[in-house]
Amino acid sequence: MLTLKANLIVNNKVKLTTKDSKAFEGVVLPDTNSKKVVLKLDSGYNIGLLISNIKEVKIISKSKKQTSKKETTSKFNKKLPTISILHTGGTIASEVDYETGAVIAKFTPEELLSKFPELKTLCNINSSLIGNMFSEDMRFSHYNKLITAIQKEIKKGTDGIIITHGTDTLAYTSAALAFALEGLNTPILLVGAQRSSDRGSSDAFLNLLGACQYIANSNFSEVGICMHESSDDKSCLILSPTKTKKFHSSRRDAFQSVNGEPIARVFSDGKYENISKIHKTESKLIIRPFKENIKVGILKAHPNMFAKEITNYSAFNGLIIEGTGLGHLPVNETDKETKENSKILKAIKSLSKSIPVFMTTQTTFGRVNLNVYSSGRKLKELEINGDYNDMLSETAFIKMSWLLSNYPKSKVNELMNQNLRGEISKRSSKKKFL
Amino acid sequence: MQLDYKKLGFKSGLEIHQQLETHKLFCNCPSIVHDKNPDIKFERKLRTSAGESGKIDQAAKYESKKQKTFFYEACSTSSCLVEYDEEPPRQVNKEALEIALQAALLLNAKPVDEVRVMRKTVIDGSNVSGFQRTMLIATGGYIETSKGKVTVDSICLEEESARKIEAKDNYVKFRLDRLGVPLIEVATDASIKDPEHCQEVASILGMILRSTNKVKRGIGTIRQDVNVSIKGHPRVEIKGFQDLKSIPKIIEFEVEREIKELKNKVEPHVRKANPDLTTSFLRPMPGAARMYPETDVQPILLTKEFIKQIKIPELITEKAIKLEKKYKISSSLAQELVNNELFVILTKQFKKLQPTFIAKTILEMPKEISKRFNLPKENLKPYHFESVLEALNENKINESAVLQILADAANNKKIDFKKYKKVDSSKIELEVKKLVESNKNVSPNGLMGLIMKNYRGKVDGKKAMELIKKYHK
Numbered sequence: 001m002l003t004l005k006a007n008l009i010v011n012n013k014v015k016l017t018t019k020d021s022k023a024f025e026g027v028v029l030p031d032t033n034s035k036k037v038v039l040k041l042d043s044g045y046n047i048g049l050l051i052s053n054i055k056e057v058k059i060i061s062k063s064k065k066q067t068s069k070k071e072t073t074s075k076f077n078k079k080l081p082t083i084s085i086l087h088t089g090g091t092i093a094s095e096v097d098y099e100t101g102a103v104i105a106k107f108t109p110e111e112l113l114s115k116f117p118e119l120k121t122l123c124n125i126n127s128s129l130i131g132n133m134f135s136e137d138m139r140f141s142h143y144n145k146l147i148t149a150i151q152k153e154i155k156k157g158t159d160g161i162i163i164t165h166g167t168d169t170l171a172y173t174s175a176a177l178a179f180a181l182e183g184l185n186t187p188i189l190l191v192g193a194q195r196s197s198d199r200g201s202s203d204a205f206l207n208l209l210g211a212c213q214y215i216a217n218s219n220f221s222e223v224g225i226c227m228h229e230s231s232d233d234k235s236c237l238i239l240s241p242t243k244t245k246k247f248h249s250s251r252r253d254a255f256q257s258v259n260g261e262p263i264a265r266v267f268s269d270g271k272y273e274n275i276s277k278i279h280k281t282e283s284k285l286i287i288r289p290f291k292e293n294i295k296v297g298i299l300k301a302h303p304n305m306f307a308k309e310i311t312n313y314s315a316f317n318g319l320i321i322e323g324t325g326l327g328h329l330p331v332n333e334t335d336k337e338t339k340e341n342s343k344i345l346k347a348i349k350s351l352s353k354s355i356p357v358f359m360t361t362q363t364t365f366g367r368v369n370l371n372v373y374s375s376g377r378k379l380k381e382l383e384i385n386g387d388y389n390d391m392l393s394e395t396a397f398i399k400m401s402w403l404l405s406n407y408p409k410s411k412v413n414e415l416m417n418q419n420l421r422g423e424i425s426k427r428s429s430k431k432k433f434l
Numbered sequence: 435m436q437l438d439y440k441k442l443g444f445k446s447g448l449e450i451h452q453q454l455e456t457h458k459l460f461c462n463c464p465s466i467v468h469d470k471n472p473d474i475k476f477e478r479k480l481r482t483s484a485g486e487s488g489k490i491d492q493a494a495k496y497e498s499k500k501q502k503t504f505f506y507e508a509c510s511t512s513s514c515l516v517e518y519d520e521e522p523p524r525q526v527n528k529e530a531l532e533i534a535l536q537a538a539l540l541l542n543a544k545p546v547d548e549v550r551v552m553r554k555t556v557i558d559g560s561n562v563s564g565f566q567r568t569m570l571i572a573t574g575g576y577i578e579t580s581k582g583k584v585t586v587d588s589i590c591l592e593e594e595s596a597r598k599i600e601a602k603d604n605y606v607k608f609r610l611d612r613l614g615v616p617l618i619e620v621a622t623d624a625s626i627k628d629p630e631h632c633q634e635v636a637s638i639l640g641m642i643l644r645s646t647n648k649v650k651r652g653i654g655t656i657r658q659d660v661n662v663s664i665k666g667h668p669r670v671e672i673k674g675f676q677d678l679k680s681i682p683k684i685i686e687f688e689v690e691r692e693i694k695e696l697k698n699k700v701e702p703h704v705r706k707a708n709p710d711l712t713t714s715f716l717r718p719m720p721g722a723a724r725m726y727p728e729t730d731v732q733p734i735l736l737t738k739e740f741i742k743q744i745k746i747p748e749l750i751t752e753k754a755i756k757l758e759k760k761y762k763i764s765s766s767l768a769q770e771l772v773n774n775e776l777f778v779i780l781t782k783q784f785k786k787l788q789p790t791f792i793a794k795t796i797l798e799m800p801k802e803i804s805k806r807f808n809l810p811k812e813n814l815k816p817y818h819f820e821s822v823l824e825a826l827n828e829n830k831i832n833e834s835a836v837l838q839i840l841a842d843a844a845n846n847k848k849i850d851f852k853k854y855k856k857v858d859s860s861k862i863e864l865e866v867k868k869l870v871e872s873n874k875n876v877s878p879n880g881l882m883g884l885i886m887k888n889y890r891g892k893v894d895g896k897k898a899m900e901l902i903k904k905y906h907k
Contacts, residue, residue, distance in 0.1 A: 022544055022574050036548060043588070044725030045570040048548025048733055194520075198726070200480040200557045200564025201519050231476040231518060250521040268479075 004057050008037050011063035016049060017056040024049065025060065081159035081216050082124040085112065086149050088142070088173075089133040090166030091196040092204045115197070116205065122212050122270075126158065135166030135173070140290035140401065143176045147289050150181065150188065154285065160187040160215035162208070167192035167246055167254065170225065174241035175398040176290065178223045178421040183283035187215045189226045189238070194252045203228050203252040210236030210266040218272060224263055228252040238264040238272075242395045242423035245364065256434075258364055259390040260425055291405035298322060298397050300362055301329050307343035310351055318356045318400045318412070322393045327359040327368035327386060328375040349382045356412045358400060359386035360393040365433050385413045395423045437689060439628040443665025444689065446626040447587075448635055451617050451657045452643045453650040456530050458614035459593045460523035460567060460731070461516035467650070469611035472507035476518065479503060480557040480564045504559035506596070508610035517613045519563040522730040526551065526569070526591070530616035531734070533648045534571045534591040535744045537618055540642050541586045543575025545736050549591075551728040555720075559606050560595035562613065567728055568592035577638050581631050585623040586639075592617050615650075618643060624661065629682035629689075632660060636678050645749045647773055660685060667692040668702040671719065675707050683711045761789035770797055776816050783820070784827040791833065795819060799837050800844075809844040818843040825851050832856055835891035854891040862893050863901055870905040878902050 008028050016024045026039035036048045112127060113120055130149050153161055165173055170192045189211040193204035211226035223241040230253050239255055239262050248254035266272040296318040313319045323329055331345040359368050367390040370376035403412045457464055515521035538545055553565035568590050575586035594615040600607035620639050626632045636658050643649050662685055663669045675681060684707050702719035750772045758768040771777050771793055780792050796819050800811035822839045825831045835854035843849055869884055881902045
């Protein structure tokens with residue numbers, strides 16, 4: 001048995017004979033473990049075989065280090081803009097490493113250009129690997145790392161930055177960058193992919209191409225998101241960093257504007273049309289990063305709520321409530337069944353005295369209004385913040401965390417109500433709703 | 435030209451693709467192969483991507499060079515986000531997996547310990563994702579043929595591609611109803627001896643797959659790909675056979691073509707069968723580089739317990755032999771009657787009737803009605819057969835009236851047994867005698883025509899001829 005396992009080294013080509021005398025020839029793959037061996041047969045198929053069923057292993061040839069692929073070399077073209085691509089993770093530039101089974105980033109400019117050859121005629125590419133993680137695992141320290149990397153690229157004089165990112169929390173990161181980079185004068189686009197780039201149909205290609213084209217051709221110089229507009233491989237939208245949400249777990253047009261409009265539309269041939277006005281800031285870049293120990297929570301209101309859900313946040317620095325409807329919590333004691341609601345009111349009263357509490361709505365679309373129903377009015381009396389705002393709860397979470405990182409606590413409530421980066425719209429437009 | 439296949443170093447293997455009658459392989463959409471009125475439309479582009487080995491597949495590269503736009507049309511009744519490559523696949527359809535395992539066991543093959551779903555790069559647009567999901571289910575099977583054992587190398591379960599409905603220089607249009615329908619792929623080794631043998635192997639494999647009783651029937655539901663080579667010529671795969679009968683001739687022409695090509699340097703490639711039985715170049719032969727793992731679907735462990743509970747169905751040929759003996763019917767009728775429940779019911783119900791006649795009534799008469807009277811045989815429902823056979827069983831009509839009555843039914847006319855009421859035999863004899871006497875110069879066949887003009891369906895033709903011969907001198 002020992003020699004049997006010793007011969008099952010990844011990338012060895014072996015001939016296996018099973019106890020019922022079937023023979024299989026193939027290359028040992030990394031999924032092999034103490035119970036089973038995974039073989040790639042000559043036909044290309046992979047199969048799993050139980051080690052307990054194997055009688056004999058013969059090595060046909062030993063593991064060879066794979067020769068590296070022929071790569072396109074990138075030559076600097078003075079006539080073209082230079083775009084820096086910073087990779088944080090996600091499917092967009094990663095591949096499965098079949099040697100180790102891990103997902104790795106193929107990320108040198110050469111590797112990128114061999115994958116996306118049409119970029120060569122558009123721009124010069126610089127690239128660096130910031131991280132390679134699932135976006136849901138990100139913490140504020142990762143935002144700060146990214147901010148530092150961006151600063152470095154801007155200092156080098158890059159014409160634009162593309163951040164490749166996992167889609168799950170991409171819209172949180174875009175808001176974080178929008179707040180942290182005040183007075184930005186360089187285009188930064190976050191790009192993700194809903195279908196992995198190891199398939200011919202991946203949306204990664206058009207999203208990345210669209211981002212490069214928009215940076216190369218437009219005078220945009222802020223933070224934005226570039227993702228598919230529809231199921232078609234025809235156009236991408238450049239979306240606001242603070243008013244965009246991932247609305248679908250798998251569709252390529254998952255990212256849509258909320259209570260606002262996209263910034264622009266980029267077609268696959270590079271042509272683009274601006275949809276909403278670009279705010280051009282003329283001030284100097286000021287970097288305000290995140291404090292990594294800031295604790296802000298998001299609480300979703302729901303029926304049959306308990307006061308404990310609110311008191312849980314007493315040790316936090318701030319709380320965003322995703323209220324029902326116009327911004328409500330269950331705070332009315334209307335009969336003997338609703339006694340808990342009075343406790344909720346008491347809990348929220350006490351919490352809002354110690355930390356900033358901000359109301360958003362779980363309807364996603366629309367504006368908070370704490371003046372219409374008694375629940376809202378009771379919350380307003382307690383100075384729960386957020387009346388008349390139409391911010392996404394994700395953006396509100398990032399904004400509050402950032403304010404707590406950079407401003408005195410006493411200023412937070414006031415600044416939460418001010419529109420700093422297009423996160424609160426003045427007027428409620430009827431234009432776009434799902 | 436008479437070819438000596440052995441001397442030529444003839445090598446041939448078969449791949450059979452059979453659609454299954456279950457819901458789709460990686461989602462819960464029904465398998466409606468011809469869904470009409472698409473309500474969803476979108477367009478995509480496809481790119482090549484490297485497989486596990488870091489190599490880009492030959493065939494994929496060839497397609498990629500064409501840089502086409504793909505237009506997709508889909509019906510929400512038969513497809514969902516999984517087909518549009520807008521949602522990851524669900525787990526493998528368990529029923530389809532069980533049918534594939536039934537087929538594997540019937541083919542004497544051994545299931546693998548663990549099934550791993552693969553992506554086979556296909557970027558001609560026929561798979562929205564840019565690959566076809568496929569998995570190896572079993573290996574090392576065989577079938578018995580008139581020319582010895584033929585090894586079945588592999589049994590795979592895979593998803594069907596989309597249906598091409600329009601192709602131009604810069605775009606191709608597909609319909610997504612068929613995409614994702616489960617397919618069993620059975621591949622033999624290259625031990626097929628000659629073109630006729632290939633047809634025999636295809637027919638046996640088809641019969642075995644049909645024995646699961648869970649396969650789709652009709653045009654396009656089973657497809658054969660044939661691999662052919664002779665000594666000194668690389669392997670050529672031929673796709674797109676219209677029917678089994680065309681296999682020997684197409685192989686023969688292909689071998690003649692390969693003989694002529696022997697002097698040239700040729701790469702292995704795929705050809706398509708043309709209606710005139712010749713073949714033409716389709717694309718380079720795809721290799722192992724086109725396969726990489728489907729990371730969105732967990733591997734499936736085939737435990738001994740799971741395999742044990744798979745019921746091995748009886749082969750159609752075995753069932754047919756039983757029917758042949760039980761009902762004393764011809765073997766060709768028996769083959770057709772396997773799994774025909776109507777036949778079993780009717781033979782139980784009408785004991786006075788010959789099973790052969792019942793079989794012919796339900797199998798052959800509808801075909802004849804469609805051919806001779808150009809009437810839609812689909813109009814014939816089980817109760818039509820039942821009522822007409824009941825009348826025959828009760829001796830109310832003659833056997834010869836059955837076809838006429840069914841033809842009326844196919845024509846949507848009300849069945850009127852009175853019209854075909856059996857005429858008393860003494861009355862007929864009298865009528866024949868009179869007719870023969872008054873038409874002395876008319877031949878027996880002519881007389882028959884005259885009789886039938888008045889008594890079609892009401893008298894038995896054989897009986898009438900006997901009577902004519904009795905009086906005609």
